[in-house]
Amino acid sequence: MKQRTSIIGGFAAIAATFVVFVIPFLFIILMAFKDRQQSALRDFSWPNGFHLFDNIFEVVKTRNWMMITAFINSTLITVVSVTLLIVFAAMVGFVLARRKTRFNGLIEFLILAGLMIPPAVVPTIWLLQGLKLFGTLHGMILIEVAYNLPFSIILYRAFIATIPRELDEAAVIDGARPLDVFFRIVLPLLWPVTVTNIVVQSVGIFNDFTNPLYYLPGNGNATVQLTLYNFQSQFSTAYNLLFTNILLITIPPLIVFLFFNRQIVAGMTAGAVKG
Amino acid sequence: MTKTKLFALMGASTLGLMMASHAVQAQQSGYLSFLIDNGPQSVAVAEAWVAAYTEANPDVTIDIEVRPGGGEGDNIVKTRLATGAMADVFFYNSGSLFQALNPTQNLLPLTDAPFQANVQDSFKSVVSAGGEVYGAPFAPAMGGGIFYNIPLYAELGLEVPKTWDEFMANNEKIKAAGKVAVIQTYGESWTSQLFVLADFFNVLAEVPDFAEKFTANEAKFATTPAAVRGFEKLQAVFEAGYLNEDFGAATYPDGLRMVATGEGAHYPMLTFGVGAIAETIPDHLQDVGFFAQPGDDAAKNGLTTWMPDSIYAAKTTSSPDLAKDFIGFIASPEGCDIRNEAVGATGPYMIAGCELPADVPPAVSDMLPYFAEGGQNAPALEFLSPVKGPALEQITVEVGSGIRPAAEGAALYDEDVRKQAQQLGLEGW
Structure with missing residues (x-):
């Protein structure tokens, strides 16, 4: 009896997952196969012909091969900002968790403020212009790091509190310098939360739309999400090309996830077991 | 655009200006950025205009930038005007939305440009502020x-x-x-x-x-x-x-x-x-x-x-003469013909001398x-x-x-x- 209910529950869960995750993805794929006329209907139907390769070619070559520039830019922005985020957030979290001073309260307040206060666009652009960083990739990377740092710090700080202080002390006694303690002892122990950070932040930054829209003007600076605007406009949308574009820019993160799936899951469960 | 690039462009365009002032009717040269909305029609017609203009003036480079339409587009245009990062020439609504751009402060007056003589007064009235005209028609009425x-x-x-x-x-x-x-x-x-x-x-x-x-x-x-x-x-x-x-x-x-x-x-x-x-x-x-x-x-x-939407030049542009010349080209009968060719005719033009092709759709x-x-x-x-x-x-x-x-x-x-x-x-x- 008990077994039967669990089987039914399992099937229900699988069905729900299918409806929520797989059907929208199937819809994207089907739309990418259609031509413009049929795609304008936006229904769940079998494509009338095979137009996938035409659509892909059209999407990639639109606006002077903008897609390729966009992939390079987005990859650069994502990889560099996530790297910086992890290094900086882990360092801040480490110091905050280990060293109790009377400034801790103030620092934590500032971190929370960074999380809660929405950034204003125009003053940020003025600041970037003053620093000669406006409209450059490294300027954009610094923005992504700044906007996402508080969240990462909070994740790290909570986790570092669970790592016994004796480990650092043992390392110091064995002759490790402060940087060694951090990079060779603490950072490897942080792997579970680092994986969480990589997953959450890289998805967020790769899919970021509004920040590049305002802070990164210019054709040479396009990011993948901005290429969607090549096919979707206020009054007219080429749905076949739009969905082909969505398909193309969804695949790379998907591949990364399939590839790192085991490590990600392992990292997360390792964190759970340690408690 | 970065500041350094901007300085380089200023240099290039002043050089262009000096050359242009020496010979009347001389070909234009320099660089323009051209911000348009992402409607397929706008993109197609802008690309056709730029191709025709740069063919006549080989020393000119024009970079088309695309922005979204609707509320997001309003935000981008206003943000870029407020921060002085606006493209040299850009496309935006006329009428009440135009007034919201604070035109006297942000836009380059085009009242004296020669092409304005051919533009209908009813259009001029919707792109005017403080006694100056700021736009040229981008599309038919x-x-x-x-x-x-x-x-x-x-x-x-x-x-x-x-x-x-x-x-x-x-x-x-x-x-x-x-x-x-x-x-x-x-x-x-x-x-x-x-x-x-x-x-x-x-x-x-x-x-x-x-x-x-x-x-x-x-x-x-x-x-x-x-x-x-x-x-x-x-x-x-x-x-x-x-x-x-x-x-x-x-x-x-x-x-x-x-x-x-x-x-x-x-x-x-x-x-x-x-x-x-x-x-x-x-x-x-x-x-x-x-x-x-x-x-x-x-x-x-x-x-x-x-009234159709309009083309404006930003006050911050580094090459105002080239911008005016390019806008004048768009607002000429030749510009209308290029538009008819690129996206077809959708209505009567607001520019004297512009003809509709014989085979317009029934609507x-x-x-x-x-x-x-x-x-x-x-x-x-x-x-x-x-x-x-x-x-x-x-x-x-x-x-x-x-x-x-x-x-x-x-x-x-x-x-x-x-x-x-x-x-x-x-x-x-």
């Missing part, structure tokens, strides 16, 4: 009215209505034939405003000074019977059951598809929809006709017109008599008065779905307008 399906009209033996009663009689026959009489697409709420906005010619026919009085807070929609008619018409088509079943969720592309393929008979819309039909459903382009929204008197039948040729000698047209209210309430589309959705009666909707819109007029600091509010 548009009309607001009703698209209809020609084969369906022929099949049922209907005639283009001149009065609202004839229109409703046609609707009755179409409904009796089992077709959708009036298509509405409230899935995109802006499309719901057409019955009210396109009725404005009929308002002016009854109350010629409505716009001035409306701006001065002396006339109200709710208390002017001619003005309430627009809301009443919206209510009438709903109550008679003429609407498509999914009117609450259908979108603008759905509406165009339905009127083009004959799933529905009438779709109230601006004539720029012709361009989208030509693009998505080219096979049915010849099946779509157009007429102005009928009023109560057949003798006073005329079209409510919309466009149906519109031309209203602009020709003896035809009647009047600009939409938003070009005569700076007052346009931001919530009109929500109110018209309510009235058009039977949630709120017409008179109440009109009164609510008067309230909505008050807030905006007070923000603008107008007299008498």
